[in-house]
Amino acid sequence: MENQLVLKSVNQLFEYSFFIPAYQRGYRWTETQVKQLLEDIWRFAKNPPKYEQGEEKPFYCLQPIVVKKNMDNKYEIIDGQQRLTTLFLVLRKLKNLIEASKKNFAGITYETRTDSWDFLQNVENRTENDAKQNVDYWHIWQAYQTILKWFQDKADNSGDATPSASIAPSVLNDTKVIWYEINEDETNDSIDIFTRLNIGKIPLTNAELIKALFLQKGNFAEEKATLKQIQIASEWDTIEKTLQDDAFWLFIYNLENPLQYDNRIEYIFDLMKGRTKESEYYHTFNEFLDDFSKNKKDDKPDIDKIWLKIKKYFLTFEEWFKDDELFHYIGYLIACINKDKNETKHIENIIETINSLKEKSLKITKKKFKEYLKRKIKLNFKIDELNYQENKDKDKIRKTLLLFNIQTVLETQKSDMRFPFHKYKSEEWDIEHVRSQNDKEDTDKIKGEPEEWVNDIFDFFVGSNEETKICDFVSKSDVKEDIKEICNALLDYRKKTDKNQKREKFDSAYNLVQTYFGESNVPDNINSISNLALLDATTNRSYGNAFFPIKRKRIIKNDKNGIFVPICTKNLFLKYYSKKLGEVMYWNSDDADDYLKAIEETLKEFLPKETKPEAEEE
Secondary structure, eight states: OOOEEEEEEEHHHTTTOOETTTOOOOOOHHHHHHHHHHHHHHEEEEESSOOTTOOOOOEEEEEEEEEEOOOTTTTTEOHHHOOOOOOOOHHHHHHHHHHTOOOOOOEEEEESSSSHHHHHHGGGGGGGGHHTHHHHHHHHHHHHHHHHHHHHHHHHHHSOHHHHHHHHIIIIIIEEEEEEEOTTTTOSSHHHHHHHHHHTTOOOOHHHHHHHHHHOGGGGGGTTTTHHHHHHHHHHHHHHHHHHHHHHHHOOOOOOOOSSSTTTTHHHHHHOOOOOOOOTHHHHHHHHHHHHHHHHEEEEEEEHHHHHHHHHHHHHHHHHSSHHHHHHHHHHHHHTTTOOOHHHHHHHHHHHHHHHHHHHHHHHHHHHHHHHHHHHHHOOGGGOOOGGGGGGTTTHHHHHHHHHHHEEEEEEETTOOOOOHHHHHHHTOEEEEESOOOOOHHHHHHHOOHHHHHHHHHHHSSOOOHHHHHHHHHHTTTSHHHHHHHHHHHHHHHHHOHHHOOOOOOOHHHHHHHHHOOOSSSSSTTSGGGGEEEOOHHHHHHHOOOOOOHHHHOOOOOOTTTHHHHHHHHHHHHHHOOSOOOOTTTOOOOHHHHHHHHHHHHGGGGSSOOOOOOOOOO
């Protein structure tokens, strides 16, 4: 016995007898769910997709009905009872049209609600009082009333006087379910499958259905079946295991992608088949099912050919990942994919970017492909003109700083360091001012939650936030007077309980600290890229409004503790780019200018060339 995975029209379901086991609850679909099903079928019936002669006629696909054949040749419904019952209720409304085709439902047997089938068969003759006899009757009757009203509304409002006649062919022949018949040898416990699919309503994924499609024994010659099944299953698991490594996964995938994946191999399938947010849920599965019908060899699906395409797609990713330059440049392009507000457009941008890179890599040599990537990365703006004020150039600044870090890593020839795209994406790195803005909005943020800021100042000067240690520190004769003044002002702030007095003491202490660190005046270049760096969200939140030496100390501490710090951010706070050996605790305009020059020098091959003015005619 083997699992069977096929598409069946509603028409074909007539020939089967179904069995609803005791562990299944009764019918519970709401008015919204019933109407949604009817609307979907109606839209398809009125505007079916166009197709060329010789192509398979399009159909509307419902989610899977998972069944298992029992000893009485009845199909136990493990998942899909609600959909199947609703379809039967729709067919009761269309019974005159169906009777003309001489079709009769073989029937549904209920293990515990034995009279439900009789109620279903005669639902059009049941009254509200009949329905109130038990809760299952009530929901069935309510759903049928919803169906009657929906058809009446369509007749009144759609301009179609006979909606039943319009929709009947689509219900019978153009609406299909994914028929997933479980091999009894695979599991004897239908409840386990039911639990997974229904507790939390976890649907069968496209990947699970595609895997079942590939592993059907009937796809292979008898003598090769087991060997081929083992081969594909093993290679499938190897691909999935590789994709489960976040360093690999977040090189090719952005967390902002509207489509999320438990089975990560499904991402490859979706890229191959162009599934977007507007696609049917099982779009990708249906596309592979179509491949199976079109690609035949000896009257069987050419599994080797179809599977080879998947393997080649994955192996392209693997080749990119293993090559340092390809890893960094392609990783950069994927990380910078435009995030459109329209989710479908966003996914289309992802598909277009990755598939165009893949196609290009197959057509030219690796050397030329790398040159192509560099041309594609080129920045078409002047970085010294970027301005962060009101997030004006935020996206361009982020891309520039990301590229600065990547190129710095690549230029470190003797290092085996790689830019960690998985940390960049999962830790939500963002842009932060090197020297704080110290404008009203900036200080108000500190005043809203000042305790962490105060603790940072004490930790910087004293090495502790404990009051006794702070008092001992202040009492020492070798401590500078301006530092004592700051510590005493902050201690006074802590002691105050009145809100207004507390705010007054904080303002006084803040001004003292600001003056001490030389940040009382806001420089002209505060919002230029020369005063910006990439920081992860956690660190950013912890010191976003701190002064330069506080940030510097936190960066050094993180690096010392093995917490990854982007290489250019670390270099900046260690004054690596500063040419003058000035005070390491301050960030001034010379430091900012040297930092900007370092960015421009590192990214010179990606920046627009200066256009020289033409010589004036004599």
